[in-house]
Amino acid sequence: MLRPDAIFQRLSRSPFRSGFRLSPADRDYIQTKTVATIEKHARDFVKARLAPARPQKDGRQTPWKGHPVFVAQHATATCCRRCLARWHRIPQGAALTPGQQEYVVDIILTWLTKEANVAVNDLVIYCPKGR
Helix, strand or coil: CCCHHHHHHHHHCCHHHHCCCCCHHHHHHHHHCEHHHHHHHHHHHHHHHCCCCCCCCCCCCCCCCCCHHHHHHHHCCCCCHHHHHHHHCCCCCCCCCHHHHHHHHHHHHHHHHHHCCCEECCCEEECCCCC
16 A cells, blocks of 8 residues: 555546546535545445455446545545556455555545545535535
């Protein structure tokens, strides 16, 4: 696994990865949910879709839209096991450890926080409607 600052620097140099943005619907969703809710969704998606050694439909298990976490997964190359191996140096073929799952969730939440330009307090993620 790479340090978060190193991975975000690498991702910023990729035209594909750096081109992802939250839609207005994603921003509205983030604005109405608590940090705990978004984090729970991220954990659930990672556990179900990435954590198994051989995830079902690997390479196609993460939708392109429909939830802000999905967009974040594509933007951060945490969308499939191949991308995790290539970008984050997390090997394919073995189930993700709890520490690796935590790392992936942290990367996703960090991107969401930066992308939404949010002020995170103890209760909610705030995203201005005008953005």
